[in-house]
Amino acid sequence: MIKYFDSSVLLSVLFDPGTQKNFVKSARQEFFTSRLSQVEVLRTVMKVNPELAERAVGILRKVQFIEITDQIIDDASSYPTDITLKSSDAIHMATAELLLDVDDVLLTFDKQMALNAERLGIKVLTSF
Secondary structure, eight states: OOEEEOHHHHHHHHHOHHHHHHHHHTTTSOEEEETHHHHHHHHHHHHHOGGGHHHHHHHHTTSEEEOOOHHHHHHHHTOOTTOOOOHHHHHHHHHHHHHOOTTOEEEOSOHHHHHHHHHTTOOEESOO
């Protein structure tokens, strides 16, 4: 089973000891995220608590990045109006759609992301 994480999960792993504990327990699994997460996580850390930058890099090393391709940009740009995602979340969603099969899951703590993933037929977990 492939698990795609958006930045909300990675930031929770960084800032919430409970989530970090679950992440460490699951470390043998394969985790994927968009390359966009690197920017989102590190920019947030630099704004909130720069002292956590090294720890953030360590967490990011545990995931496999999916590069942002022309196809992902095209897919993210063409969602219908009933898919109500911010631009960055649309990139995450398009990346997840490209990567995930029927039995795979998108992990997010973002309610809007979860709602839209369900609208697109993607299995969603909001905890792990």
